[in-house]
Amino acid sequence: MARALIIGCGAVATVAIKKCCTCSEVFSEICIASRHRENCEKLAQELRPNTKTVITTAAVDADKAENVSALIREYKPDLVMNIALPYQDLAIMDACLECGVNYMDTANYEPENIDDPEWRKVYDKRCKEKGFSAYFDYSWQWAYKEKFEKAGLTALLGSGFDPGVSQAYCAYALKHQFDTIEEIDILDCNGGDHGYKFATNFNPEINLREVSAPGSYWDTDENGKGHWVEIPAMSIKREYNFAQVGKKDMYLLHHEEIESLAQNIPGIKRIRFFMTFGQSYLDHMRCLEDVGMLSTQPIKFQGQDIVPIQFLKALLPDPASLGPRTVGKTNIGCIFKGKKDGKDKTYYLYNVCDHQECYKELGSQAIAYTTGVPAMCGAMMVLTGKWNKPGVHTVEEFDPDPFMEALTKYGLPWNEDFNPVLVD
Ligand code: NDP
Structure with missing residues (x-):
């Protein structure tokens, strides 16, 4: 019995949400939130007649941590499932830390504006030191390790198919x-x-x-x-x-x-x-x-x-x-x-x-399916205590057995x- 706040209601989130609703014994309550609440409400209306999961919806612009914090304080979830875009990862992690809630996502952080001079400075240094020039990398989220450890909170990164x-x-x-x-x-x-x-x-x-x-x-x-x-x-x-x-x-x-x-x-x-x-x-x-x-x-x-x-x-x-x-x-x-x-x-x-x-x-289609199912299964691992490890962790750091069992049960x-x- 747990409450999850799901941010994002796009292709991947829709699959994860539908799967959560088939497992109401774990996901007893969910709140679906994105910038356009009408999309969340449309999905909620489709699902409500056929699930025991209690579904509410909200509007949130997750680019700003304070917006997410306000929603977390109001909804009081046990876990925030970030299935929006990688641009929002850090703001949502900040909000989780501020409010003392576990976090998960499906893709590592990258900035929306790659011309931001502050970000560029760090990026240029990383390209030189590490030797790859992709705009995304784990350093931004790994920098939260100690904060999540000290807060006794789990952050599960990249629980999709690949990563995941x-x-x-x-x-x-x-x-x-x-x-x-x-x-x-x-x-x-x-x-x-x-x-x-x-x-x-x-x-x-x-x-x-x-x-x-x-x-x-x-x-x-x-x-x-x-x-x-x-x-x-x-x-x-x-x-x-x-x-x-x-x-x-x-x-x-x-x-x-x-x-x-x-x-x-x-x-x-x-x-x-x-x-x-x-x-x-x-x-x-x-x-x-x-x-x-x-x-x-x-x-x-x-x-x-x-x-x-x-x-x-x-x-x-x-x-x-x-x-x-x-x-x-x-x-x-x-x-x-x-x-x-x-x-x-x-x-x-x-x-x-x-x-x-x-x-x-x-x-x-299968791309959203193969990402949404592991997002739901990863959330289930955190909510049922099977993958609780304070800090910021990627999937390979946890016991794969219960996760793979869940993947088989839920379609993969x-x-x-x-x-x-x-x-x-
Ligand atoms: P979509 O573009 O279909 O959906 C994105 C969702 O995020 C929308 O519901 C949108 O809501 C919401 N969103 C965007 N910006 C904000 C914001 N500022 N605040 C609140 N909500 C916001 O994306 P996908 O479903 O295709 O992808 C979702 C995630 O899954 C991405 O991070 C992607 O990288 C990842 N992914 C991971 C894979 C894996 O295997 N690990 C594979 C495929 C994707 P609104 O319309 O209301 O703005």
Whole structure:
């Protein structure tokens, strides 16, 4: 029996909220809040007749911690589930600290305005020191570790699929299959087809920023020292034959969980992240980038300030609307190389999710589904005390077993392959 304040009511949050409502014994009360309360109320009205969960709604602009604090004081939740955008992470964490509430999210912090000189200073220093130039990294949220520890509060970061389940797979492999893991390849394949020439599967701004950035991976030199290797965007390409999907081209990207896994998997030598893209997606993206449509810097247009990428977002199909027209499957998982009982071992843990099955069940496509279900399961772990550890933690720092059990129960079972084809 717990109360959760859920901030965000977009594609991912909708799935998480619907799943919370199937588990009223844990989520006895939820408050759905976003800037536009009418969206939250619409969803609440759809769900109320069929759930025991008591649903209220609120308007909140979570860009400001004081707004979130005021709502927390009024609603008194046991947990704040941040399923809005990464831009709000720090403000919501501040509010949780101020009000003494546990926190969780699905993506690590990045600033909305990458031209903010204060942020730039820290960013430029990090690029030089760490060697990767993505706009997002864990340093901002890890800086809250001591504050959450002292307050006796848990902050669970990145409880989506990747980040999220990908790290639970790593923790599971380490706990049950390996003595040491030396290499991890995280493979994210979307074999779905929505019939549009170009659309993003989740928030276009966050998605396009991520995939247009240089790629990077974690590697280890001959002296055993780990370091980042950065490469031009989309410059490492491989083909892989995914179970239940078939052959797809995939590209090496920077991805946030590499950063935490490099710290938390002892003895790890290399971690890479690959995502599949079709040629049409890449051609459109390159063209949009070349003409400046991915820029986050406002321009003056007919007397108005317009942020190109936000304008583009308004033109593109809403990711939440892709559900009815997307067919095919996703296959996301991790291939491990390491040692067990002194012998070399390889192992592949993955989930396959069918877009149309997700749509039939919850009215969403598989990308929102595969993120929303782990968000709900991670929240459940915190609320039921299974993942209570004061401080700021990523998924691989917790016991994977109850989480993976919950994932199976709520729609994301996993498959194993003890002789996987490796990525060269
Ligand atoms: P959407 O754009 O569909 O939804 C975003 C939601 O956030 C909207 O309901 C919006 O509400 C709300 N929001 C935005 N700004 C504010 C604000 N200032 N205050 C309050 N609410 C706000 O995004 P998605 O559902 O696609 O993505 C949600 C999150 O999930 C993102 O952080 C994304 O990075 C992450 N994600 C993680 C993945 C993973 O595997 N870990 C995979 C995919 C996504 P309103 O319209 O009222 O402003």
